[in-house]
Amino acid sequence: MAENSMSSFKADDLVIERSSTLKTKPDEFAFGTVFTDHMLTIEWSESEGWRAPLIKPFGNLSLHPACPSLHYGIQVFEGLKTYCGEDKQLRLFRPMLNMNRMINSAQRACLPAFDPSEFLECIKRLVEIERHWVPHSGSLYIRPTFIGTGASLGVKKPAAALLYVILCQVGSYFNNEEEGLSLWADPKVTRAWKGGTGDCKMGGNYGCSLSAHYEAVDGGCEQVLWLYGEDHQITEAGTMNVFLFWINEDGEEELATPPLDGIILPGITRQSILQLTRKWGEFKVTERYLTMSQLCHALKQQRVKAMFGSGTASMVCPIGHIVYQGEKLHVPCEDINSQLTSRIAKELRDIQYGRTPSDWTTVVKQG
Numbered sequence: 001m002a003e004n005s006m007s008s009f010k011a012d013d014l015v016i017e018r019s020s021t022l023k024t025k026p027d028e029f030a031f032g033t034v035f036t037d038h039m040l041t042i043e044w045s046e047s048e049g050w051r052a053p054l055i056k057p058f059g060n061l062s063l064h065p066a067c068p069s070l071h072y073g074i075q076v077f078e079g080l081k082t083y084c085g086e087d088k089q090l091r092l093f094r095p096m097l098n099m100n101r102m103i104n105s106a107q108r109a110c111l112p113a114f115d116p117s118e119f120l121e122c123i124k125r126l127v128e129i130e131r132h133w134v135p136h137s138g139s140l141y142i143r144p145t146f147i148g149t150g151a152s153l154g155v156k157k158p159a160a161a162l163l164y165v166i167l168c169q170v171g172s173y174f175n176n177e178e179e180g181l182s183l184w185a186d187p188k189v190t191r192a193w194k195g196g197t198g199d200c201k202m203g204g205n206y207g208c209s210l211s212a213h214y215e216a217v218d219g220g221c222e223q224v225l226w227l228y229g230e231d232h233q234i235t236e237a238g239t240m241n242v243f244l245f246w247i248n249e250d251g252e253e254e255l256a257t258p259p260l261d262g263i264i265l266p267g268i269t270r271q272s273i274l275q276l277t278r279k280w281g282e283f284k285v286t287e288r289y290l291t292m293s294q295l296c297h298a299l300k301q302q303r304v305k306a307m308f309g310s311g312t313a314s315m316v317c318p319i320g321h322i323v324y325q326g327e328k329l330h331v332p333c334e335d336i337n338s339q340l341t342s343r344i345a346k347e348l349r350d351i352q353y354g355r356t357p358s359d360w361t362t363v364v365k366q367g
Contacts, residue, residue, distance in 0.1 A: 008114045009042050009050040011121035016129070019057035025133065031171040031313065032141070036130045040122055040165040044112050047159075053122045055129060058166065064151040068158045073204040074148030076105035079312045080268070081139040081170065082127045082364060085354035090131055090364040092142075093352045095120055097268045102144060105200040110157045111146050119144070123165055124364050130167055131366070137353065141170050141313070170313075180320020180333040181309065183225035183237055184216030185292060191226035191236060191263075198235075198263040206239065213238070221323055223309075228263060232292040235263055240309030240317065241270040244290055245340050247303040253283040255340075256290060269310040272360065273344055292324055299329055307331045308341050316345040 019037045026034055039058045043051045068074040078098045083091050099116030106113070123142065127134075134140040144165045148158030189212040192198020197205060209224065216224045223238030234242055235258055248254040255277055258264050278285045298304050307319040318341050322329040350356040 007049075008118055009053050009122075011053065011118045011125070013052040014122055014125060015052055015054045016125075017054065017056045018129075025169070029169055029171055032168050033171075034169040036133045036140070036167040038126060038129055039167075040126045042114075042119075042122070042163040044114075044161045044163070045159065050112075050114065055122075055126055061162070061164075063149060066151050066153050067147075067149045068152075068156075069147035069149065071153065072148075072155055073202065073207075074109050074111065074158055075203045076102060076109050076111065076146050076201055077203060078102045078142075078144040078201060080142045080144075081312060081352075082134055082142060083139045083352045083354075083361075084131075084134040084136055086137060087354055088136070089354055090127060090134060091352060091354055091361040092124070092127070092364065094268050094272065094360050095123070095362055097271065098144070101201060101266060101268075102146065105202060106146055108197060108200045109146075109148070109202065111148060111161050114163065119163070120362075124362075125367070126165055126167065127364050128367050131364070133167065133169065139170050139352075141168050143168065180318045180331065181223060181237065182221040182320055183223055183322045184212075184219050184221035185225040185227055185232075185322050185324040186212070186215075187227045187232050189215075189224065189226070190228055191224075193228070194262055196262070199260065199265060201265065219323060225322055225324075227292065234258060234290045234292065234295065236265065237309040237319065240311040240314060241265065241267040242290075242319075243270075243273065243308050243310060244295070244304070245306040245308075246298050247305070248284070249294075253305075255283060255285045256288050257286075258290060259287040267311060269312060269315060269348070272348060273310055273316075276344065276347060295322075296324070296329065299331070304332060306333065306340050315348060316341050 022037050035058055037058055038055050040055050042053045080095055080098045099120050103116055146163045149162050150158050150160040191209060212224045225237050226235045227233060228235050236242055241257060243255060243257045245255050260266050274285060309317045318333045319331050320333050321331055351358040351360055
């Protein structure tokens with residue numbers, strides 16, 4: 001493989017090795033279990049810099065047992081989708097936001113820099129090769145991953161790294177979306193903290209959440225509502241950002257979500273919902289701290305209209321009830337008057353599938 005610039009690889013140098021055997025797509029599958037025929041890999045080393053991007057048949061990685069991603073969690077990732085519209089065009093939804101977020105995460109993990117626009121061009125080429133995997137009026141999940149590699153123990157910057165992308169079929173992320181998500185809120189567990197890496201998309205943020213997740217499942221809930229601080233601030237729900245649609249303390253109709261203070265992951269769907277609803281101009285839209293005390297008080301006074309999570313995999317997921325301090329709090333799953341969550345989901349889908357023209361989408365051109 002030809003060497004590239006020390007600063008970044010170039011999409012023009014992309015090498016493609018096509019698979020000689022293509023997989024059969026199953027009719028039934030769980031989210032994240034069925035992968036496409038090809039993957040993108042880009043290697044970096046401290047001595048040689050970036051090598052040429054390579055699209056090759058999907059397969060296992062070969063890693064040294066001492067590589068830092070296995071021992072010290074030097075690893076970041078992203079998640080986005082490509083959508084196939086009724087016009088059979090493939091579109092990516094605001095992909096540069098994912099690329100820039102990955103750069104920020106990589107910087108925190110001391111992984112090498114690269115040009116996000118060049119990376120996006122490589123991803124688009126991979127998606128184009130795998131376009132037959134994208135169902136008509138459906139989507140395909142894209143998982144860019146960046147790991148520290150090499151053959152040395154020691155907590156230090158990795159001397160080598162691997163940037164790669166895999167694609168998988170999209171199934172339902174939650175099993176009970178129609179009835180609303182059930183959340184377990186226990187202040188003894190914390191997802192992230194000030195000065196930590198909660199605003200980065202790092203594998204360690206998710207692995208450490210599993211014990212709390214299964215405690216929630218044992219308690220009859222599907223996900224954790226993550227709280228923070230002595231006042232039990234609401235931060236995230238499972239792996240999603242959280243929104244509350246209510247009549248606030250001042251009697252105003254308001255859509256509120258926690259602010260980006262270093263604890264909250266800056267979700268692309270979150271940002272899109274804020275921009276979309278602010279453009280409507282129909283109610284107050286804020287980024288503000290929300291506590292369980294405020295939520296409980298509002299529920300008792302019947303001021304809560306809807307509460308939902310947002311993310312790439314689930315998009316918009318209504319919340320049905322919360323178990324908190326031994327009490328099961330019932331949350332209205334839908335505001336009957338405006339049907340806010342359904343409206344947001346529809347407007348986002350119309351953009352993603354090309355039914356509504358928007359500069360938020362990037363078309364993947366056929367080669």
